[in-house]
Amino acid sequence: MNRLLLLTAALLGSASPLAAQTVAITNGIVATGDGSDPVQGATVIVRNGRVTAVGQGIAVPADAEVIDASGKWVTPGIVAGFSRLGLAEVDLGADGSDDTETGGSPFSAAIDVAPAINPLASTIAVSRADGVTRAIVAPVAGRSIFGGQGAVIDTGSDMNPILRARAFQFVEMGESGAAKAGGSRASTFVLFRNALREARNLGGGGETISGRARDPQPQTDDVPYEEQQDPRLLGADIRRGDDALLNRFDAAALVPVVRGRQLLLVHVERAVDILNVLSLRREFPSLRIALVGVSEGWTVADRIAASGVWVIASALNDLPASFEMLAATQSNVGRMQRAGVKVAIGMIDDNDTRYVRNQRQYAGNLVGLSKVPGAAGVSWGEAFAMISSRPAEAVGVGREIGTLAAGRRGDVVIWSGDPLELASAPEAVWIDGVRQPLENHQSKLRDRYRSLERGVLPEVYRK
């Protein structure tokens, strides 16, 4: 503990840029984030920004900074499973601070959130101080059911937040999508089909309607990611029908989706909507789908499991907050998991800019459900995985982040106690092997107003 404090002080006092170090964190209670139970007295080695070794009896490299984590918990950083982190500083009445609004844009699917992420937003620093090191950031759908392309970011204190830009295309297919498509779910589905057909035509065909469900594609990092769009899609010689609804830029953005080269993240809550979305692969067999929200998922859990798609679920929805979540229950996640659905936790429509730090509370609550007769909870290891490795796997970056394993990025948190408990807090955070500052707007306000005694100068001089 003393050592940790000293290290913090040294870092804060240092003017040199933050750099990846070789660190050996020893004797911690280590949870790797892969679903297994925590292990006592294990060591984590981070070198050159990556985890190089994890386990008991690991040799400590001679050049490593050794941090004794006895009595502390050591985990990968928390991954925000669904967020708007970095997109908006303040939601309401604060012109210029909010980049989630795109309703006035002529574009939809082509929108890419990456340049809108502000790595210095206070919300990022606050999340980082609570151990959130990575976030899946989705656009907010504006005029169309297609919101655009989301990113996976880190929360590091630097100007390079993007781990993967255009990681997925986001589409609203429930109540919200219906409103954007003209009023009904029926209009949503025809709009969706039309858009993907336009994309397929623009992309030069190559796929036909198979009429049968395709085998689920592996959703891992092995699926190639298109860093650059095919320039042919944007060329002047692409001929399109006079009745095209999408502008060319939006249509081009959907080509990787229809080809299965970019993940389609679908917000859906109602059971029948879930099944309708899964059945879209009959017409578009290459679609790689992950579902978010999914409040009624438990009622069709076997069908979701059979489809092999990932689900990023709201953890604790238990109110019939809308007509698409009449069956909402906190047992949703546990029941889906029991049925074999691949589940992660996200903050869908739950102050997804600021509450990402409460994912660990929600995960703890899912563990707590195990004690409630008739409810379906999840194990500690699985609950922690749902806020670390599972979201990463859901969007295809599971080989980079979300677990403590050799080769993964060096995102490590030392916690004062069980990270799913309310009393626990991070004591040290590394991202890509770089020790992070945990100070932020809030911690400085706390220190300024710790005492209300009148001083020799006004409070604004207390820094």
Added chain:
Amino acid sequence: MMRAAARTPLLGAAVLAAALVGGCATDSGPKSPGIRINADPYPSTYAAYPGAPTLIRGATVLDGEGGRIENGSVLIAGGKVEAVGGPELVAPAGAITIEAQGRYVTPGIIDVHSHLGDYPSPGTQSHSDGNEATSPARPEVWAEHSVWPQDPGFTRALANGGVTALQVLPGSANLFGGRSVVLKNVPARTVQGMKFPGAPYGLKMACGENPKRVYGSKGQMPQTRMGNIAYVRETWIQAKAYDGKWDKYERDGGAMPERDLAMETLRGVLDGEILVHNHCYRADEMAIMIDVAKEFGYKIASFQHGVEAYKIADLMRDNGICGALWADWYGFKMESYDGINENIALTHNAGACTIVHSDDANGIQRLNQEAAKAIAAGRRAGINVSEQVAWTWLSSNPAKSLGIFDRTGSLKAGKMGDVVLWNGNPFSAYTRPDKVWIDGALLFDSANPRLRPVTDFELGQPGEGDVK
């Protein structure tokens, strides 16, 4: 009628039998006192459900007033807390005995800021009944006239949150939003059937961004914070005049002044019978509202939200105002930008009365956990608040701010049997209510599917009767 009569002194209507309908005048001569208006025309019809004498033994008891008993016992009988003590407490003949080792017993949680029923689930336009946003001052509206008792949120607050009473407030679009109502968390067919017997009314007031946004966007006053305060002061000037007119009439008789529902509510505040619950975020605005209250001679019972309470906790302490606060909400609008996790602990530490509140149909299910987060943030800042003291934020302080602490809010002999047995430490993320009693009636039992309420709306729907 007996129940209504029992509460009249609280509401200051001395002659209930002479209740009048609006507009009636009398000719009772200059020196005979005027007739009093019925202050309670929608009286509570709440009646406790039957309970069995129950002894909970071996638990950690947090009494809600800062007391803690390890291996403690709580005896509930006749709808009341009969006794609280240690292992020496014995069950009367025929009582149910619960061996509760490893579990906690607390008073029921009281949420002082809820919109359940007024903004119920599902949150459709048809159900949106929380803001009478048609004029900046609508003290004439009463939240109870919007409450839909079938809101499934009540049952979740009971089963997951251990909430036994709550204040339903109008929303914050208005400077004067209307009257609040305090409910027992026992769903009924009518709102009268849920009303907490004898609880004073509250008046919801609001500072800051909401009123100026709602009316400013319509091109009317208030458009600014200075407009907010001017409008509030103008309204209190009217209220003072109305109060004076009616005071004179009640004292001297004569022609009965015309009734004004809006002014009746404000008169109740000036007479100390209706408690002001003031939605305010910023420290500077709270200080101004304290001055407004002094200018017109009323008292603020609580600041609701008070995201910057930690900056003026001394002022709140000195003026006897409770802060009803969130554990960690911040930044969703400019006036919440300086929210910090230590707000509750710092405000408590400065000696002010603090309350953990929800303002949210989900948050109300986890107020115990919110208190836990507030304790933890405080400890990291060097403020050590014990579990037993922190429970005052969840039961006794809320009850005090609502004027019902003489009847509920702590485990003391003679108080209402509003009790929660938790299946572990309620400051843990892993803990849920095991059983919840209200007025001694067992209304939730995690082990008994029969004691799992299903609202009318949920009948026959997917998930009916689920644990939720």
